Amino acid sequence: MGDFLVELWAFMKERKKFWLLPIILMLVLLGSLIVLTQGSAVAPFIYTLF
Numbered sequence: 632m633g634d635f636l637v638e639l640w641a642f643m644k645e646r647k648k649f650w651l652l653p654i655i656l657m658l659v660l661l662g663s664l665i666v667l668t669q670g671s672a673v674a675p676f677i678y679t680l681f
Contacts, residue, residue, distance in 0.1 A: 639655075664677060665677070
């Protein structure tokens with residue numbers, strides 16, 4: 632996983648694609664939010680956001 636992040640950062644730095652960083656961060660945050668709340672009582676409230 633660490634190698635992937637290093638290669639991703641090198642790609643963004645070399646190609647000047649820093650606009651990808653907020654998109655990737657939001658996808659990771661939303662994905663982890665869904666996975667972490669999947670079995671909890673908060674899940675119905677999270678799914679109403681989407």
